[in-house]
Amino acid sequence: MTSTMQQLRYIAPGKIEWQETKRPTVEASSDVIVRPIASSTCDLDQLIIRGRTPFKGPFAIGHECVAEVIETGDTVSDLVRGDTVVVPWHIACGTCINCKAGVPAGCLTTPRNAMYGMPVGGDYGGLFDDYVHVPFGDQMLVKVPEGVNPHHVASFGDNVSVAWEAVEQHIRRKPGARVLVVGGSASLSVFIADVACALGADVHYFDFSARRLEIAKSFGATVYKGMPTPEHGEFDIGVDAGVNPESLRQMLTMLKPEGHCEYVGMSFEDVPFPVFEMYMRGVTFHTGRVNTRVHLPFILDLKKRGCIHPEHAYTATHSYEEVVDAITASAKPLFIRNRIT
Ligand SMILES: [Zn+2]
Ligand SMILES: [Zn+2]
Numbered sequence: 001m002t003s004t005m006q007q008l009r010y011i012a013p014g015k016i017e018w019q020e021t022k023r024p025t026v027e028a029s030s031d032v033i034v035r036p037i038a039s040s041t042c043d044l045d046q047l048i049i050r051g052r053t054p055f056k057g058p059f060a061i062g063h064e065c066v067a068e069v070i071e072t073g074d075t076v077s078d079l080v081r082g083d084t085v086v087v088p089w090h091i092a093c094g095t096c097i098n099c100k101a102g103v104p105a106g107c108l109t110t111p112r113n114a115m116y117g118m119p120v121g122g123d124y125g126g127l128f129d130d131y132v133h134v135p136f137g138d139q140m141l142v143k144v145p146e147g148v149n150p151h152h153v154a155s156f157g158d159n160v161s162v163a164w165e166a167v168e169q170h171i172r173r174k175p176g177a178r179v180l181v182v183g184g185s186a187s188l189s190v191f192i193a194d195v196a197c198a199l200g201a202d203v204h205y206f207d208f209s210a211r212r213l214e215i216a217k218s219f220g221a222t223v224y225k226g227m228p229t230p231e232h233g234e235f236d237i238g239v240d241a242g243v244n245p246e247s248l249r250q251m252l253t254m255l256k257p258e259g260h261c262e263y264v265g266m267s268f269e270d271v272p273f274p275v276f277e278m279y280m281r282g283v284t285f286h287t288g289r290v291n292t293r294v295h296l297p298f299i300l301d302l303k304k305r306g307c308i309h310p311e312h313a314y315t316a317t318h319s320y321e322e323v324v325d326a327i328t329a330s331a332k333p334l335f336i337r338n339r340i341t
Pocket of ligand 2: 092093094095096097098099104106107108109110
């Protein structure tokens with residue numbers, strides 16, 4: 001076994017490259033080493049590589065993958081070499097107060113914001129790397145069920161779980177809810193339309209992208225080219241996955257009394273809030289990093305039952321050798337490689 005491996009790093013705007021680094025090994029008894037076999041870009045990665053975020057290189061990039069288990073520590077009991085697993089973007093212990101409370105993105109055992117593929121909370125590598133160190137393996141990793149194509153769930157470790165968290169709890173409280181979805185980034189909005197339609201909501205989808213409009217329509221959403229205006233009526237739930245702060249302001253004034261707004265958009269500036277309108281309607285607002293690990297069993301079950309088709313959001317399929325050239329050539333590329341187990 002060689003002691004080095006290739007790691008994909010974001011260097012500077014427009015520049016990513018593979019670099020040689022130390023191959024991770026089992027250190028703690030709860031560690032698992034995995035090898036990504038299907039990776040995609042989070043919508044945020046696409047903006048990072050284009051230099052449109054506050055994140056500066058160099059750092060290992062990538063936090064959305066399915067992997068094969070290569071090696072397990074002595075106390076890992078739920079996983080064996082060869083298992084196929086979804087790797088959550090966040091690093092979480094599974095046993096602290098926050099993890100037990102269902103908010104592993106705020107794990108108290110690991111450094112704040114600990115995650116793969118970003119220059120925050122420590123360096124855990126990225127999910128395009130040849131090999132990845134997963135602490136708390138039994139707690140972190142979730143097996144892909146029999147009968148589910150691993151390539152189709154490559155984005156469950158981040159963007160598809162974002163979609164679930166954004167709408168599921170609200171639709172559960174209000175079955176058949178009228179849901180407003182505003183698109184703008186590569187894939188999040190279509191994943192939201194997919195999940196919300198599968199949960200029986202009345203989904204109204206707005207975007208400028210003909211590709212995303214077509215996919216959202218195929219999931220059962222009513223689609224509109226452009227941005228929502230008051231003539232489109234009022235909504236129980238609004239989810240903004242856009243890139244334009246103005247769409248959030250508009251959405252906040254289009255919710256029914258006691259309506260709920262989720263913001264999973266890609267703005268890095270302050271946004272003015274219509275607080276008086278929100279007060280008069282009793283609007284609640286939430287934004288934040290998704291608690292992926294909690295949602296994985298539910299979305300994998302939804303996929304196993306054939307209720308969602310997030311694979312339709314992928315814009316191209318490539319090998320990992322093609323990453324450097326292909327990563328920004330289309331909006332939501334999928335990279336795959338053969339297993340070694
Ligand atoms: Zn992400
Ligand atoms: Zn924890």
